[in-house]
Amino acid sequence: MPNVKKDIFHLLTKKGIVTLGLLLLIWQTAAMFNSPDFLPNPLQTLKGGWEIIRNGVLFNYVFISFMRIFVGWSIGIMLAIPVGLLIGQFVIVREIFEPFINFFRFVPAIGFLTLFLMWFGVEEESKIAIIVYATVFPVIINTIAGVAGISVIKLQVAQSQGASPFQIFCTVTVPASVPYIFTGVRLGLSGAIVSIVAAEMLAAQSGIGYLIYTSRLYFRTDWIFIGILTLGLSGYFSDRLLRFFGRTLLRRYGVK
Amino acid sequence: MEVDAIIRIEHLSKTFAPLGKNDKEQCVLNDINLDIAKGEFHVFLGWSGCGKSTLLNIIAGFEKKSSGQIIVNGESIKGPGRERGVVFQNADAAIFPWSTVWKNVEYGLRIRRMPKPQRDEIVKRCIDLVGLNSHENKYPDELSGGMKQRVQIARSIANDSEILIMDEPFGALDAQTRRLMQNEVINIWEKTGKTILFVTHDINEAVYLGRKISIISRAPKATIIETIEVEAAYPRKLDNPRLAGIIRKIQGFFDSEYNI
Numbered sequence: 001m002p003n004v005k006k007d008i009f010h011l012l013t014k015k016g017i018v019t020l021g022l023l024l025l026i027w028q029t030a031a032m033f034n035s036p037d038f039l040p041n042p043l044q045t046l047k048g049g050w051e052i053i054r055n056g057v058l059f060n061y062v063f064i065s066f067m068r069i070f071v072g073w074s075i076g077i078m079l080a081i082p083v084g085l086l087i088g089q090f091v092i093v094r095e096i097f098e099p100f101i102n103f104f105r106f107v108p109a110i111g112f113l114t115l116f117l118m119w120f121g122v123e124e125e126s127k128i129a130i131i132v133y134a135t136v137f138p139v140i141i142n143t144i145a146g147v148a149g150i151s152v153i154k155l156q157v158a159q160s161q162g163a164s165p166f167q168i169f170c171t172v173t174v175p176a177s178v179p180y181i182f183t184g185v186r187l188g189l190s191g192a193i194v195s196i197v198a199a200e201m202l203a204a205q206s207g208i209g210y211l212i213y214t215s216r217l218y219f220r221t222d223w224i225f226i227g228i229l230t231l232g233l234s235g236y237f238s239d240r241l242l243r244f245f246g247r248t249l250l251r252r253y254g255v256k
Numbered sequence: 257m258e259v260d261a262i263i264r265i266e267h268l269s270k271t272f273a274p275l276g277k278n279d280k281e282q283c284v285l286n287d288i289n290l291d292i293a294k295g296e297f298h299v300f301l302g303w304s305g306c307g308k309s310t311l312l313n314i315i316a317g318f319e320k321k322s323s324g325q326i327i328v329n330g331e332s333i334k335g336p337g338r339e340r341g342v343v344f345q346n347a348d349a350a351i352f353p354w355s356t357v358w359k360n361v362e363y364g365l366r367i368r369r370m371p372k373p374q375r376d377e378i379v380k381r382c383i384d385l386v387g388l389n390s391h392e393n394k395y396p397d398e399l400s401g402g403m404k405q406r407v408q409i410a411r412s413i414a415n416d417s418e419i420l421i422m423d424e425p426f427g428a429l430d431a432q433t434r435r436l437m438q439n440e441v442i443n444i445w446e447k448t449g450k451t452i453l454f455v456t457h458d459i460n461e462a463v464y465l466g467r468k469i470s471i472i473s474r475a476p477k478a479t480i481i482e483t484i485e486v487e488a489a490y491p492r493k494l495d496n497p498r499l500a501g502i503i504r505k506i507q508g509f510f511d512s513e514y515n516i
Contacts, residue, residue: 153349156318161364161415162338171367175354252354252395 040222048222049229058211062230065196065207066238068124072131073192077185080136084143084184085177089169094144101140109134109195110202117203127199134195138187146180147173178253182246189242193235208234261291261327262419262451263315268324270310284310286477288324290470292453294418297445299466300455303510307478308455312423315453316342328419338364341412343422347404351396351411357383358392360407364415382414385444402433409444419451426461438464442490459506463499464492471509481509 012018024042031041040048052058087094087101109130120126154176158168200209212227246255270285284307292298302308313319315326317336326333328340336342344350351360361382365375383389386406396404405425412420422441426434442465445452456462462469463486470483484506488499 151349153344153346154352156316156336156342157344157350157352158363158367159318159336160316160338160340160342160417161367161411163364163367167367171363172352175352178354254353 037219037221040225045222045225045229048220049226052211052223052226058226058230061207061211062234065200065209066234068127068207069131069189069192069196072128072196073135073189075128076132076135076188076192077139079132080139080184080188081143081181083136084140084181085147085169085174087140088144088147088177089173101137105137105141109191110198113199113202122203127196127204130195130199131192134191135188138191139181139184142180142184142187143177146177149180150176175253178250179255182250182255186239186242186246189238190235193231193238197231260294262294262296262329263290263292263453264325264327265290265292265315266325266327268311268314268326269322270307270314270319271322283477284475285314286479288479290480290483292451292468295449295451297442297452297465297467298454299462299469300453300472301459301462301466301469301506302455302457302472302478303474303514304457305475306472307475308457308472309423311472311478312421312453312455316340316421338415339417340419340421341415341417343405343408343412343420343425345424345427347401347408347428348396351404351407353396356393356395357388357399357407360396361410361414363411378414382410385413385447386410386440400433401429402437405429405437406440409441413444413448413450417450419453422452422454424455424457427456434461439491441465446490459503459510460494462506463503464494469506471506474513481513 009018028041031039031044036044049058083097087097112133113126113130116126116129120129150173154172155168158172163171196207197209197212200207201213204210208227208231212224212231215221215223215227265288268285268288269283272282272284274281288311300308300311310319314321315333317333317340328337333340352363355363358379362375362379365378370378383392386409388403388406388410391399391403396407399407408425409420426437429437438461441452441454444450454465456465466486468483468485471481472478473481484502486499486502488496492499494500494503
């Protein structure tokens with residue numbers, strides 16, 4: 001019998017149920033000593049959340065934020081992969097562009113917010129520009145690493161099969177870099193989510209970041225919690241979804 | 257010097273530049289001269305680290321020589337070339353994991369933009385030749401070590417390489433599979449008449465396979481001590497007195513070279 005007990009407990013820890021229970025317990029306990037405006041308890045938060053789910057605000061904001069992320073992230077990927085491949089492949093391109101990249105990758109996307117608002121206006125373009133910026137660097141850097149990490153033997157195989165440098169690039173370099181590019185794309189997505197929230201807090205009239213920031217003005221601390229929860233969950237599940245696509249569609253390229 | 261040499265190696269030397277200030281330059285290969293006739297099964301035998309892989313890499317065109325010449329079909333080589341197909345020891349790195357067996361074998365033909373009907377015919381024939389039929393649509397991670405080496409061999413033959421360069425191709429295989437693959441190589445060699453350059457450190461493997469065996473001395477300044485001709489029909493039995501004698505003779509070379 002003790003073994004069965006142990007197994008059940010392990011199952012609960014493994015599935016994260018123990019973690020969740022602990023979190024709720026701590027949250028509930030802490031909420032008992034504070035007013036709901038300062039720290040609402042889990043049930044109050046859920047009630048508040050139900051309000052904005054019912055009137056459609058939450059889903060609308062999630063949709064808006066993720067549309068921004070999706071558009072900016074897609075553009076970012078399409079810009080970054082060719083640049084990363086070229087930098088990885090050609091020493092001259094690397095020597096020209098690497099200093100730029102190593103400078104700007106330490107400047108967070110949100111640092112460009114005011115500039116982008118000036119350049120691209122207060123509408124969607126400036127937010128998308130922020131996302132593009134946040135996506136580009138992890139993708140470029142990982143793509144470069146992918147090109148650099150190709151086994152010499154694969155290149156030698158292509159050479160002795162009579163492939164030209166351009167053919168080697170297309171048939172060996174690109175496919176062999178896919179797992180690294182995919183890692184960059186995943187990191188780009190998390191960077192995009194972090195940046196869009198910050199951008200929406202400072203310069204938007206909608207989106208999850210806007211929800212978190214403005215709820216404070218209405219003393220709706222429960223909505224802030226809902227916003228944070230939504231952010232964590234949607235980020236978690238979008239990464240899961242992305243990995244699922246990677247595993248199924250790109251498995252042959254070594255994506256795990 | 258033979259007249260119909262497909263490969264002629266003249267005064268080939270290779271030195272590596274010194275790594276640090278107090279380092280001397282390393283002479284790996286010293287004045288190698290060799291003619292290899294068309295259709296020959298030529299084995300290079302030497303102990304680990306003797307420079308035999310460097311020699312093969314230079315012949316394949318992957319590494320630059322320091323001096324001397326390598327002439328293939330009357331022309332001095334300038335890099336890798338399709339006429340010299342390479343079968344690498346590390347099959348996992350050498351076949352493309354994102355392509356099926358068929359696509360891997362087809363690679364060189366696609367590169368040359370050969371029309372599909374012609375391509376299909378050749379790939380089919382080469383896959384049959386190495387005994388991979390019914391595995392065409394498998395991916396490399398579904399193949400055993402021996403099967404991966406078959407893919408590499410089929411790929412070079414499909415691409416119409418006259419010369420097969422094999423660098424310890426069966427080193428990573430278990431004893432049974434290795435023997436199976438050795439017989440397979442002999443079989444393919446007899447059927448296709450390709451020129452095979454085969455590197456090994458295993459005396460038994462050398463004598464089992466090679467019609468000519470070049471024994472390479474120890475590094476640095478490795479060179480060919482002697483090239484032995486082994487005239488015996490395949491499949492060979494190594495306990496045959498003549499072959500056993502050759503094995504003892506080669507062992508003798510190594511014993512005196514390494515002062516065992």
